[in-house]
Amino acid sequence: MALVRMQDMLRHAYENGYAVGAFDVVSLDMIQGIITAAERCRAPVIIGISEPHFEHVDMGLLAPAVEAAAARAEVPVAIHFDHGSGLESAVEGIRLGCNGVMVDCSHLELKENIDITKAVVAMAHECGVPVEAELGYVPDSGDEMVYTTVEEARGFVRLTGVDFLAVSIGTVHGRLGGKPKLDYTRLRHINEALGIPLVLHGGSGLSDDQFHRLITNGIAKINYFTALTDSAARLMRDNARDKTGGYLDLFDGVSALLEQEAERLMRVWGGAGRAAEVLERCAPWRPVDHLITFQPPEMDAEELEFITRRGRRLLGAIPGVREVLLSEPVQSGTRRRCAWTLRLASEAVIPQLEQNPDYQGLRKRYWRESDSASVSNYRRSA
Numbered sequence: 173m174a175l176v177r178m179q180d181m182l183r184h185a186y187e188n189g190y191a192v193g194a195f196d197v198v199s200l201d202m203i204q205g206i207i208t209a210a211e212r213c214r215a216p217v218i219i220g221i222s223e224p225h226f227e228h229v230d231m232g233l234l235a236p237a238v239e240a241a242a243a244r245a246e247v248p249v250a251i252h253f254d255h256g257s258g259l260e261s262a263v264e265g266i267r268l269g270c271n272g273v274m275v276d277c278s279h280l281e282l283k284e285n286i287d288i289t290k291a292v293v294a295m296a297h298e299c300g301v302p303v304e305a306e307l308g309y310v311p312d313s314g315d316e317m318v319y320t321t322v323e324e325a326r327g328f329v330r331l332t333g334v335d336f337l338a339v340s341i342g343t344v345h346g347r348l349g350g351k352p353k354l355d356y357t358r359l360r361h362i363n364e365a366l367g368i369p370l371v372l373h374g375g376s377g378l379s380d381d382q383f384h385r386l387i388t389n390g391i392a393k394i395n396y397f398t399a400l401t402d403s404a405a406r407l408m409r410d411n412a413r414d415k416t417g418g419y420l421d422l423f424d425g426v427s428a429l430l431e432q433e434a435e436r437l438m439r440v441w442g443g444a445g446r447a448a449e450v451l452e453r454c455a456p457w458r459p460v461d462h463l464i465t466f467q468p469p470e471m472d473a474e475e476l477e478f479i480t481r482r483g484r485r486l487l488g489a490i491p492g493v494r495e496v497l498l499s500e501p502v503q504s505g506t507r508r509r510c511a512w513t514l515r516l517a518s519e520a521v522i523p524q525l526e527q528n529p530d531y532q533g534l535r536k537r538y539w540r541e542s543d544s545a546s547v548s549n550y551r552r553s554a
Contacts, residue, residue: 190392203241273303326366499511
């Protein structure tokens with residue numbers, strides 16, 4: 173089992189002076205190439221699914237593939253929900269299997285950023301999931317940059333309780349135009365003030381020396397997407413010039429190219445060879461199945477179907493509940509027994525689940541003689 177707690181992974185990187193690569197994925201080629209790269213150089217890795225990519229990719233289909241790849245990987249893996257827009261999307265990210273979430277409200281006024289981030293932190297921490305936020309504004313190419321200040325960063329972390337902070341110190345999202353001017357002094361002061369893992373967005377286009385200086389000053393997670401996918405796109409355009417090639421020929425060599433570049437970056441960022449010590453340091457991430465067995469009240473089939481639909485809707489909306497599996501009632505003599513399984517993000521969800529008003533309401537109204545038990549199910553769920 174290679175899935176580990178993301179907060180443990182990044183704390184290890186921060187304390188040992190290297191950075192973990194975080195690669196958002198939009199295809200199986202990317203998943204395969206990045207996981208293989210991490211295994212080749214024995215590095216921890218973060219696989220990201222990004223909310224802005226939802227309009228291009230059905231993440232409900234891709235996320236299970238990420239989990240499957242992470243489960244069989246030979247190196248420590250965390251799954252990150254990137255650039256979430258608020259509380260609702262963060263809940264969905266955890267439901268998709270992410271054990272780290274980013275809420276990105278850096279484009280909003282500071283107070284609104286704090287309020288939304290604080291709400292996400294409260295929810296995610298109850299699920300055992302750490303939160304990354306962004307302060308300042310790392311722009312897309314051409315937008316105005318807003319640098320992170322030490323004073324605002326200190327207050328932001330204190331008020332929100334975030335685990336990691338993405339900072340704006342001169343990088344840009346997307347393709348870099350011109351030579352970047354990175355404010356290492358600003359980064360150093362932020363690091364000294366906060367003492368938590370810092371995150372770099374906009375890693376494309378930076379030199380090895382720039383990466384090293386950033387890591388020395390507190391960067392423990394580096395997001396990397398544009399340059400990686402641009403190289404894959406160039407290869408696909410070259411493949412398309414062969415007019416005799418078919419659909420699959422367009423992707424020839426893409427996974428290997430992504431693997432080669434991702435491995436190079438992991439070595440530059442210092443994660444290579446760290447897998448064993450990270451696995452030793454990090455707690456595993458283990459989703460659980462929460463089983464509820466109960467005797468429903470006397471009712472006809474239509475009424476029981478209503479309870480079933482209501483239960484699935486209410487329980488499925490609780491943060492940290494990833495799936496609700498309902499079995500058909502079993503008749504035993506004059507008694508009927510039902511069994512419902514709630515697939516939870518982690519063991520941390522159980523206390524919050526049992527205190528949830530909707531959960532308690534269902535129990536009092538419909539679950540006569542109810543019993544519940546939770547079992548680790550990470551082989552199947554993760």
